[in-house]
Amino acid sequence: MQKSLHIDAEKCTGCLQCEMACSFENYGVFNPAKSRIKVFDFHHTGKKVPYTCTQCDEAWCMHACPVEAIKLDGATGAKIVLEDICVGCKVCTIACPFGTVNYVQETGKVQKCDLCGGEPACADACPTGAITYIDANWTGLDRMRQWADKLGNQAGA
The missing domain is CATH 3.30.70.20 (Alpha-Beta Plaits)
Structure with a gap:
């Protein structure tokens, strides 16, 4: 479920x-x-x-990422940011129509809800x-x- x-x-x-x-x-x-x-x-x-983040089915953030740093967690359905792959280009922040992907200045990466692993x-x-x-x-x-x-x-x- x-x-x-x-x-x-x-x-x-x-x-x-x-x-x-x-x-x-x-x-x-x-x-x-x-x-x-x-x-x-x-x-x-x-x-x-x-x-x-509403974890939308279309996942514009995930599809827009040029380095594929946003992946689907099969267990929870969350679209999660893989920080070790993220290059901080912010394309996903632009792609998200709801503004729920945010750039973090301190890390140079983005963050979004990952449903805390379920x-x-x-x-x-x-x-x-x-x-x-x-x-x-x-x-x-x-x-x-x-x-x-x-x-x-x-x-x-």
Whole structure:
């Protein structure tokens, strides 16, 4: 069963625990600037929205890499950056339409979510359940349910 991160922005409080867990998991430090997941703060509405690589099927980042430094992890489905191969050309950062591949100045390489090898630290750390790691086939179920409800999927009187 393939799994993926599911983000429910309605549950996010902006606590940044996901960013802290990610940076600690990947770099051993609590530093949101090093996180592969970001929480956007929409000041005008007060909304907080976690955002990270969606591990898209098309994987423009992977196909754009001229040295094939981004590979598919068969176990998790994540597109992972092989740092020893990455030359830091940033072509993948341009290719990603969502802006979730980032260049790291200190290393001269890129980073993106790798799903922590199948145990995403961000999901484990989220106290509100805004980030969960679920069966990839069900990530749109809540949206389908909401749409069905709008179309009259309520119990009859």
